[in-house]
Amino acid sequence: MQGAIMVKEKDIWGVADAPVDGYASEGEMDTSKLVANQNRKKKKSGGFQVMGLSHNVYRGIMKKGYKVPTPIQRKTIPVILERRDVVAMARTGSGKTACFLIPLFERLKMHMAKAGARALILSPTRELALQTLKFTRDIGKFTGLRAAVILGGDSIEGQFAAIHENPDIIIATPGRFVHVCVEMELKLTNIEYVVFDEADRLFEMGFSEQLREIMARLPDSRQTLLFSATLPKMLVEFARAGLVDPVLMRLDVESKLSENLRTTFFKVNMEDKLAVLLYLLRCIIKPKEQTVIFTATKHHVEYLHMILEKAGISSTYTYSSLDATARKINVAKFQSKKVQCMVVTDVAARGIDIPLLDNVINYNFPAKSKLFVHRVGRVARAGRCGVAYSLIAPDEYPYLLDLHLFLSKSIRYASQEPKEEEEEDWNHIYGRAPQTLIDSEMDQIRQWHETSVDVDTMKQTTINAYKQYVKSRPPASNESIRRMKDEPLEQLMGFHPLLLTETSKQEKERNSMLEALKKVRPKTVNQ
CATH class of the missing domain: 3.40.50.300 (P-loop containing nucleotide triphosphate hydrolases)
Known part of the structure; x- marks a missing residue:
């Protein structure tokens, strides 16, 4: 089998000389770009199909049973697809997990065995991390992307082995992830997409030191997303230090209860x-x-x-x-x-x-x-x-x-x-x-x-x-x-x-x- 052809072009994100993986020719990529742009223009249905998603990502969304984006998904996904840093305030249960997973799949596209992890999702609790892993497997099942979960309380040897298998996505709690990074002398230079999920909870639980340690190991070129129900002062300071010109999205914030x-x-x-x-x-x-x-x-x-x-x-x-x-x-x-x-x-x-x-x-x-x-x-x-x-x-x-x-x-x-x-x-x-x-x-x-x-x-x-x-x-x-x-x-x-x-x-x-x-x-x- 031939190796992947690296095509450089001004892609659909508007970023010049961005590498595009796969077996497509430049002509085929231009066609894909035109289709994606055309899909974005079809506003009538208001569904995920208007976001210009690739076939495998859209197929996973439909398989999961999602029909129409929630308000926070409709508002944030297009901005995240433009590779902007985002701070999103969303009420629990508003559908925020799909907000960062769908653009993640669209960006990584396919498994790359030699690249190492390219996306990192940090969660405050093991329960949330495992739930995110389940969503990752459900929605991303047709992309071939691989995910590993790094949690306190689980066997650290097994987690070393999971990292050695070169997953595309790492879902982790901060304490154990820092431990693994130190023990394995893990390089995070290939990370291009970082998510702080339930960010206010991460700080409430005392992970600020670990988060800053992780941020120091990440490349400056990464895209960073921060999802939170509230924005305490220390979180605002953290966002200012770690995010580049972020877009603030306030929707379904904590003072609003569900109508149902x-x-x-x-x-x-x-x-x-x-x-x-x-x-x-x-x-x-x-x-x-x-x-x-x-x-x-x-x-x-x-x-x-x-x-x-x-x-x-x-x-x-x-x-x-x-x-x-x-x-x-x-x-x-x-x-x-x-x-x-x-x-x-x-x-x-x-x-x-x-x-x-x-x-x-x-x-x-x-x-x-x-x-x-x-x-x-x-x-x-x-x-x-x-x-x-x-x-x-x-x-x-x-x-x-x-x-x-x-x-x-x-x-x-x-x-x-x-x-x-x-x-x-x-x-x-x-x-x-x-x-x-x-x-x-x-x-x-x-x-x-x-x-x-x-x-x-x-x-x-x-x-x-x-x-x-x-x-x-x-x-x-x-x-x-x-x-x-x-x-x-x-x-x-x-x-x-x-x-x-x-x-x-x-x-x-x-x-x-x-x-x-x-x-x-x-x-x-x-x-």
Whole structure:
């Protein structure tokens, strides 16, 4: 077989003397350029075909089932194809992975055995890296491009071997990748395409030093893409130092929730949260729906997992300090729909892609509004509907006010008297949980604690862990604390319409009668 012919021409990117790989003649390349340019002019359909993609890339997109680009894809892919550096702000679940993979495939085109890695994708977590690897294999299956994944917790010898096989694309977490670079004295001179995925999360997790070490090893001629949900100051400084005249894309940013997402909030005392959680999973959420439950600490994760197993609700769990192999196995159980629930800490708020996730439950409400958006970004994706349920203890109420300030929305407090329209439209309503509902679940919970030393011990551990969590939790805004004191609306609201069972309706009527009786004053008899 003949070697690849290197053709130099002013190619479709407008870059003079760029090498073009393959067996095409200059005439054939000119024809390919004309077809690509012509495809770009056909704007009517609005699909991927108007982007002038090569056949193998477009075929992979169609095979994956993508029909129409998402807004962030429509906006960023053409700019990235022009080989510009890009900083893109996109909400979790907006389709950003395809934004950088499609241009990557279009640029690399085919496997080159002797060139070494030409693209590098850095991810904050192993879950996100593995998900990116899966997307790479799915969308790029017809290109012949090869990818290797470099992750902490996996065999480093196996990763050395993967690098020696000359992959075209390396997908890595920063810590392990720096280790591999040092140990192998790895040269990155052929890297021409670099992606920092979930860049704000990379910095939040303390990878800034490793990222700067990696940047120092990369050639100046590379194209650099930075995808992030937020732009903290340190990330802006990093972008200024590492990107050349970048284009900033702000779309679906963190302050915007999906139109298909319904959110709802329950006022619950901390000790009653477990009862309301069980009621939601048993009576509100359908058995076939999948739910991720977010908690404050790993001890809460283990405790809730134990309780759900006692209740006959199939579940798995993950948190940052869990063994890497166990995390991988547990996440796979949920992704393959072998279990109904997954209990997690915020390590999974971003990075684990569950495309068909139905619900999120905030067992412990997040102290940062952006974190709420990242958590609920797991649902209502790709045109599907989803629900985010939040259990709000009294000490978490200021953070709920913070969220609504952040979203520029007003809280809908449940009415004292049940309203038919609220029962039909409970989206964004904040209401109380009836005591009768809590009591009905608490009897069983008490029995589990009385008959299991492990469960009872773990409960005490979660109480102690929560005290430590509260000490490290950032304070709510002064505005929300002031509103909580000046406008005690929380005390005036009624039962949440989702939790109004027949028993709780009777309880409401009884409470109303008792309130009326309190107002009755006996008539005094004139002497």
